[in-house]
Amino acid sequence: MDYPKSVPSVGLVNGKFVDENPVTGQVGSLISSDWGNAVTDELLNVIRAGGKEPAEAEHDQLLAAIKAIVRDSIPPEKIRTTLAEYGITDAYTKSVTYTKAEIEALLKNMSALPVGAMVPFPKGTVPAGFLEVDGSVQSAATYPDLAAYLGTTFNTGGEGAGNFRLPESRGEFLRGWDHGRGVDAGRTLGSSQTDALQNITGESSTFPTGSTAPLNSSGVFKTNARSGVPTGIAGGGAWSSASIDFDASRVARTAAETRPRNLAVMWCIKAWNAPVNQGNIDIAELALQVQRQKPIAIVGGYKSLAVSASGLSALVNVAADQLIVGAGQSVYSLSGVNLSFSGLASGENGIDVGELLPSTWYSVWVIWNGNAPAGLLSLSATAPKLPAGYTHKARVSWVKTDATANKYPLNFIQNGRRCSYRITPGSNVPGNVVISAGVQGHISIPTYVAIPVAPFVPPTAVTIHMAMTGTNSTQMVAPNDSYGGYTSLTNQPLVFYAASQHLAQYQLQLEGPNIYRAAQYAGDRLTCLGWEDSL
Template identity: 40%
Template sequence: MVDKNSIFGGMITTQGAAKKTNCDALGIPWEPRYMLIGDANGTDPVPSPSQTKLVNQVYRAQINQLRVSPTDANVLIAEVVLPPDVGGWWVRELALEDKDGVFSAVANAPPSYKPVLAQGSGRNQVVRMHIITNGTSNIQLKIDPAVVLATRQYVDEAVNGLLPANKPAGTYTKVTVNDRGVFVSGSNPTTLAGYGITDTYTKDQITAMIAQASALPVGAMIGFPVDKVAPGFLELNGSVKSVATYPDLATFLGGAFNKGDEGAGNFRLPESRGEFLRGWDHGRGVDAGRAMSSYQLDMLKSHTHEYSPMRGSGVVNSVSNKVSAQSDANADNGATTGATGGGETRPRNLAVMWCIKAWNAPINQGSIDVAALEAEVARMRSLVITTTHKRLFVSTTGASAVVALKAEKLIIGSGVAAKAVTQVDLSVNMAAAGLGGLDAGVVAASSCYGIWVATNGANTAAIAALMPVLQGAITLGSPLITDLASTASMRVGMQFSSAFFPWGVTIKSIDSASQITASYSALATVALDNLRFVYEPILPAGYVGSRFSALFTDSTASKFPLAYMQVDKWILYRPGAGTNIVNLPLLASGVQGATAQPPTFVPVAVGALVPPTASKVKFTVWGHVGNTSSIAAPNPAHYGITNVPAGASPLHISDSAAAHNAATGDITLERGYMYYASGATYSGLACNGYEDNI
């Protein structure tokens, strides 16, 4: 009989232990599947490991849940739910049966009657069986009898995945959750964009809009009652200002107040000192005929003062207290009153300093030292950019008028006006005009042209400009060049070349319409010297340009550019069939001068193949020499061929026997001549190309 001393519990049977051991050995899970319920025929059963069945089984059902005890990993909990329509017997003994029908575990339970609904009392009753075993790691745990089977490890990992650990505690204004609504991460953004709100303005944008909205427009006039100019304003004092420094104000005023002596790139402010302002008539008719911004002299409106003083003698009537004039009294017409007043007609007034809004300054910008700003702009304009190109490639075919120009990057212009353009792929058609062609005129034969790239920031194009030859008179030892046809297209610092000036000479000053001063003195007196000037192209308004190549046209009617290839600064002629250069261009050939020591050199002009902008020239001396030599040098003082390296000419060939020889080298020119001597009939001096100073 059950009392307070009764003991209840369960255990694995001998059959169950053997089955579990076998499953462990084979590495397969053991799968308990059914729970058996018995009434023990009304007795109080004592479970035994040797049992193979219940004393009296009354019910068999599939396990609803099989799990490991959360407090003891060696305790297995099996659970079955008895619905209301099952029962009519006592629950005194329990057992587990695996999927193969093995009687695996047995237990006794406190007697409990399970009624059925027909008895007038029905309920769902949960029966749990706790079984002690030596381990539960290889037992298949049944989570849902109809759907899922999972190992204990799987269940643990799944639960841990649903509730991730190690999340920092705190308060967050923005959180991220997974598809189960579980917190994953949190943050506290400080900007609207951090919350994903993009249809609004940033702080800087709002500040700029407030500054723009609260600022007076450029060109507005204000009278300040103190001798101070507020930031963003200029005094209206008739002074000349730079367009580059005040572009907005220059655009607004234009040249309305210019007098013609402002100089290029400048404009003039109106003069307001000591002046009253008057509203423009603008068709009203009160002050008709006035032009906007025009001055008007002072004026007093036309009027009269009439009076007639009387002169004569008379008596005073004591009764009427009136003066009675004598009959001989007469009027004194034409008399004037005494002078009164000052030097002008004016109303009462307050002296102010009239100023104009010159630029829209940001809020609370502080004072700007305009003089220092202008000085900085001038300094930046004077800066010279030394690296103007990256991976520059220019080429011509010698069979068309097209020049192809490519570059990874070009710097165009200088100082504050400099602009960078990238991935350049342009061409010049020498037969066309304007951007993409010649800047002016038509292409000429046997002439030199500069290839420029121009941009206005939005559009970029290549353009060619002639390097014309002008004649001028020069005198030995003097830098003056006179009798020039025109100096209109010249500028200070422009390069030019001549056979009678040191190479690299530039214009030092432009003295008149027909005279300039060079940076070096002439090396000879010549009545009409040929001088080639590096003219700049005529560009559309708003464009700046820089030169990136120089070429020569052929002497045929086609006037095509000579075939060449340029990589960065080096330009090399490209002889080939079907081009206008079959062989390297010759400067001299055959017997010339004498090759004795010292040689007698013959000057050879290079201006037909080398532009004024070249810094070095690549020459080849070649010949079929035997007991003679061919020599080239940049000046006639070279000693020719010698065993002393310091005195040897930089380019020479010689041989004791008849043989074909050639030598190539880079020469830095000293003037517009190379000096050549050769004792071989079959010999020559050729120009391979030149390094362009871009």
């Protein structure tokens, strides 16, 4: 686009328009129709590209369109759910050489034990990330990594489905697996072994042949006192008998068990791979703080959202280039959403509870299970019942079922927050949706009559879009009944229509559950064209 320099009769000076100057005799420039139309078309193209419909009486549409175009051109913010996605990793680099003290500090706080590692602790407090090795039964759902590692190795029966048993270490010594060495052959990993004492053998006799005295004893054997003369021993003597007993306590410490010197400890097993708090850092709180520092992503935020129903079936269609779904403080950005689901189904891609009712509003949700999105209808505007496995959600629209036995959603179309009934012959919206018709209240006094909007727009609607018509129509509509008549100088109604065989469209911001109408003629009609949602 440029000034019309190729048209000599336009009268540009130095390539630009000039005003007429009677003093100097300068003739004013002319604007050709081609150039004027081209400029106007370019401006209108910008307005339409920003999602606006050009309106002659509105003077801020170009600015609003430019803002919308700039906003849509910004690449969507990736919603991150892990510390690693923010560049927080276990790797650490430093440009200088570590000192001995720095290395010792790093080693002291280092924790890289795999799940299943057993560690002795000198206190009775189980550290974070561990379980005491006490033979107890644990849930595989609670400790999936440990369950995968141990399997059913230590199960004894009766653990129940979905459970596994830990080994028992209380009061036990741990022995290295022989693993083919031959010192403790025949053992399998995890098998127990009773206590034992290496066998001690020996032999003794009381009176060897030809001896006049019993054998001497030492070590674990002892010769007791004797008297008399032994029988059958040549030369006689003073001994009559002797005995030898065995008592290991004479040379060793003894107890009710065989054991080495030891220190009592509590054996624990690494149960899960969660980070262990080293010092005063709370890992969960750190992750939450990182989440809060992200650029704001509003649940339900969207780009190019479109929703529709044909009125010929129970199908609801939802599409969006980008949609933000959330679960508490966790959010996720879905891309390329394209769903078509039926209100006659149950659960995901259907209705959350029960079945469709006639003439009832249902909120439309997009839900996510960490893998793929699905659609959901619900009576709740805030808390639908999510199917198993689904955690994130965002409300995107509403549909209203018709009054027939089919209970099909009414024929409508939605772009962004703007929703309109779609009139289609043969569908359940074959003509205008009439809010009120005929004489109502009084025009000149005035007297307004309250009309509930719930049958025509959903609970979260912020505006209602209407049309007035009639052969000799005089109607007034206001958001409350405090407005005056059309002749009032201080509080005229927001919507007034007086015409013959014409149709006028209006948009009214809702202040409550009712709008207020006064109409003069029997042929007056007020119809609902659609609404704007508070998405």
